[in-house]
Amino acid sequence: ETGVTQTPRHLVMGMTNKKSLKCEQHLGHNAMYWYKQSAKKPLELMFVYSLEERVENNSVPSRFSPECPNSSHLFLHLHTLQPEDSALYLCASSQDPGPRETQYFGPGTRLLVL
Amino acid sequence: DQQVKQNSPSLSVQEGRISILNCDYTNSMFDYFLWYKKYPAEGPTFLISISSIKDKNEDGRFTVFLNKSAKHLSLHIVPSQPGDSAVYFCAAQAGTALIFGKGTTLSVSS
Numbered sequence: 497e498t499g500v501t502q503t504p505r506h507l508v509m510g511m512t513n514k515k516s517l518k519c520e521q522h523l524g525h526n527a528m529y530w531y532k533q534s535a536k537k538p539l540e541l542m543f544v545y546s547l548e549e550r551v552e553n554n555s556v557p558s559r560f561s562p563e564c565p566n567s568s569h570l571f572l573h574l575h576t577l578q579p580e581d582s583a584l585y586l587c588a589s590s591q592d593p594g595p596r597e598t599q600y601f602g603p604g605t606r607l608l609v610l
Numbered sequence: 611d612q613q614v615k616q617n618s619p620s621l622s623v624q625e626g627r628i629s630i631l632n633c634d635y636t637n638s639m640f641d642y643f644l645w646y647k648k649y650p651a652e653g654p655t656f657l658i659s660i661s662s663i664k665d666k667n668e669d670g671r672f673t674v675f676l677n678k679s680a681k682h683l684s685l686h687i688v689p690s691q692p693g694d695s696a697v698y699f700c701a702a703q704a705g706t707a708l709i710f711g712k713g714t715t716l717s718v719s720s
Contacts, residue, residue, distance in 0.1 A: 500653065527706070538612070538710040539654075539699070552706055586653055593706045596642055596661075601653030 498522055500602035502587050508608045509577065517572040517605045519587030525600075527593035528570040530562060531586040533604075539586065545570060546593040577609045613637050614702050616711035625720045629687040633700030633711055636681065640702040640709075645674060645685050648697045648713070657698075658685070690718045 500521045509515050521528060530542040544552035545564040559581075561573040570587055586604045590597040615634045623629045633643075641662040646654035660667040660674045660683065667674050673686045687694055695718050701708040 502653075505651075529706075536712070538614070538712045539708070540710075541707040544706045554707070588653075595703050595705065598644070598656050598659070599708060600656065601646075603651065603653045 500587060500589055500600055502585075502602035502605050504605060505603065506606045506608075508610065509574070510610055511577060511579070513577075514573070514575040516574065517585055517587075517607075519570040519572075519602055521568055521570075521587075521589035521600070521602075523589055523591075523600060525589040525591050526567055527590045527597070528564060528567070529588040529590075529599060530570065530572050531588060531601075532583050533586060534580075534583040542572075544593055551593055574607075577607075579609050582607055582609045611636070612711075613640075614700055614709050614711040616698075616700055616714050618714050619712070620715045620717070622717045622719065623690045625692055625718055626689045629685075629690045629694065629716055629718065631685040631687075631698050631700075631714050631716065633683050633685075634681060635683075635702050637702070637704070638678075638681065640704060642703040643674070643676065643683050644701045644703065644708065645672075646699045646701060646710075647694075648699065654699055687716075690716075692718050692720050694718050 531539045543562045563571040584604045587602040588599040590599045644659040645657040648654040697713040700711040
């Protein structure tokens with residue numbers, strides 16, 4: 497595998513379910529990101545991790561819980577989501593978290609909350 | 611309020627002609643801009659970037675122009691090819707975050 501991979505690619509869950517999204521980067525990068533893209537809206541940054549430490553949390557509700565066990569893996573744990581959380585969730589990585597760093601994206605997980 | 615705007619949701623161009631995709635931003639503190647391309651069922655892929663100290667950056671068929679006084683940038687693709695058909699996102703870097711526009715869908719017909 498090369499680049500940034502995400503699993504699952506599609507997920508349907510009820511509002512009482514608990515599920516997790518997984519992201520893995522094979523680029524040797526130190527920074528990883530979660531973005532959300534809702535219908536007819538631009539991509540919005542959710543979380544930034546640098547060397548497994550969370551460095552940014554963009555006022556995301558606590559029903560989204562990120563976890564970064566090492567610099568290659570990033571998870572997004574989901575619980576008691578709402579239908580309006582249905583969106584495309586994209587993971588990205590970059591060499592470092594600073595400016596001028598190109599971010600490389602995974603293919604995304606399409607989430608539907610019923 | 612959106613800080614990065616792509617006011618044209620779609621653009622259709624014939625193969626071999628020039629494609630011009632436009633982007634406006636509101637925050638004069640933005641100093642680094644990127645264009646990403648996205649095919650269906652794939653994540654965005656980096657295309658080209660420009661720093662605010664420049665007004666032009668070129669990479670093969672792709673050229674990005676930056677007009678800081680107008681807070682406007684544009685991506686020129688010449689000549690356009692059918693494989694260029696995709697959604698193009700403009701983004702501005704703000705610290706660790708990328709602020710994206712909504713995207714413009716480019717269709718290149720042969």
